Amino acid sequence: MPKRILLSTPTMHSEELEFVKEAFDRNWIAPLGFNCDGFENEMSRYLSDNTPTPYHTLALCSGTAALHLAMKLAGVKRGDIVLCSDMTFAATINPVSYEGATQVFIDSERETWNMDPECLRMAFEKYPQAKVVALAHLYGTPAKMDEIMEICKEHKAVIVEDAAEALAATYNGRKCGTFGKYNVISFNGNKIITTSGGGMLITEDTNSRDKAFFWATQSREPKPWYEHKEIGYNYRMSNVVAGIGRGQLLHLEEHRDLKEKIYKRYKEAFADLPITMNPYLDGMKPNFWLSCILIDENCDVDPMEIMKRLDEENIEARPIWKPMHMQPVFEGYDFIYREDTPVNEDIFRRGLCLPSDIKMTEEEQDKVISVIRSMF
Numbered sequence: 001m002p003k004r005i006l007l008s009t010p011t012m013h014s015e016e017l018e019f020v021k022e023a024f025d026r027n028w029i030a031p032l033g034f035n036c037d038g039f040e041n042e043m044s045r046y047l048s049d050n051t052p053t054p055y056h057t058l059a060l061c062s063g064t065a066a067l068h069l070a071m072k073l074a075g076v077k078r079g080d081i082v083l084c085s086d087m088t089f090a091a092t093i094n095p096v097s098y099e100g101a102t103q104v105f106i107d108s109e110r111e112t113w114n115m116d117p118e119c120l121r122m123a124f125e126k127y128p129q130a131k132v133v134a135l136a137h138l139y140g141t142p143a144k145m146d147e148i149m150e151i152c153k154e155h156k157a158v159i160v161e162d163a164a165e166a167l168a169a170t171y172n173g174r175k176c177g178t179f180g181k182y183n184v185i186s187f188n189g190n191k192i193i194t195t196s197g198g199g200m201l202i203t204e205d206t207n208s209r210d211k212a213f214f215w216a217t218q219s220r221e222p223k224p225w226y227e228h229k230e231i232g233y234n235y236r237m238s239n240v241v242a243g244i245g246r247g248q249l250l251h252l253e254e255h256r257d258l259k260e261k262i263y264k265r266y267k268e269a270f271a272d273l274p275i276t277m278n279p280y281l282d283g284m285k286p287n288f289w290l291s292c293i294l295i296d297e298n299c300d301v302d303p304m305e306i307m308k309r310l311d312e313e314n315i316e317a318r319p320i321w322k323p324m325h326m327q328p329v330f331e332g333y334d335f336i337y338r339e340d341t342p343v344n345e346d347i348f349r350r351g352l353c354l355p356s357d358i359k360m361t362e363e364e365q366d367k368v369i370s371v372i373r374s375m376f
């Protein structure tokens with residue numbers, strides 16, 4: 001039985017185990033510790049190389065935990081409206097509900113598949129009280145940050161930037177994860193680098209970083225006994241898994257380059273078919289986390305049929321993330337769009353995520369390509 005070709009799985013090297021071994025050797029098997037500190041410092045340095053001020057990082061147990069603390073730092077509270085990316089994974093916007101606020105979903109544009117600045121403008125007209133925008137970069141392609149930051153500035157709104165899928169992607173030379181006031185990356189098992197599970201909160205503001213640390217460690221007051229004036233959380237990253245992250249970070253750019261190569265090979269192979277790839281614009285350097293296809297409007301090949309055929313060949317594909325406004329749990333929530341058929345419904349219907357695992361060989365990728373070609 002040939003091995004299954006998968007969407008995106010962890011790629012380990014050798015340094016990860018050395019950092020983990022050090023945690024064992026020093027019996028530092030706990031949340032917090034030298035690997036967490038090291039990972040935070042190394043990531044701060046990595047992210048801050050092209051930003052006006054240095055960024056501070058906080059290693060946490062998941063990207064979702066980081067997003068939750070980011071929403072709290074942004075002041076999201078009961079009764080608030082948060083303007084949210086619609087085409088994303090639920091973790092981007094679930095923390096809005098944790099804090100009792102309400103999501104309003106914003107349709108995407110077709111040039112990057114991310115939040116449409118025009119729809120965001122419309123949303124602010126309808127909800128002038130909105131003070132927070134939760135924005136994701138889908139599949140590692142940066143959103144139109146200049147336009148979005150300009151609109152947010154006009155409305156004095158804070159951006160919570162979900163760069164969970166976009167670590168190592170850049171927009172006009174600046175790294176994703178450094179555009180919002182509070183930013184998040186994820187090290188879940190399927191991401192471009194992984195710690196098995198984990199995340200990071202990123203902010204320019206040291207006080208915010210300190211406050212998030214306080215919440216993430218059970219909101220313990222500086223007293224000899226356990227004293228609490230606020231509700232806390234147990235969100236810190238373990239010193240063991242932080243070691244995996246330190247080793248992975250050494251290979252981040254290499255992972256990105258391999259992802260790009262996969263994307264470009266698909267693009268070339270499908271050039272003569274009624275298919276386009278997930279798009280991006282000049283000035284953007286995606287991390288190409290997932291390569292996706294979009295079948296032309298006037299072509300009647302069904303992406304679900306392609307997915308079925310690939311599965312029969314032991315190849316994993318996955319539908320485009322189902323838009324949040326179409327999720328049963330958000331039924332009745334407002335959704336701002338401007339085309340007769342919302343862009344996200346259209347992309348969801350015609351798109352498909354392809355295997356983008358950097359351990360995939362050229363022969364394996366050729367197999368994926370030939371199965372897809374056979375459908376047209």
Ligand SMILES: *Cc1c(COP(=O)(O)O)cnc(C)c1O
Nearest residue numbers: 062063064089091092164186188
């Ligand atoms: C993976 C992901 C997250 C969540 O990260 P976890 O570390 O799995 O909690 C959040 N947002 C997006 C867009 C993601 O893809």
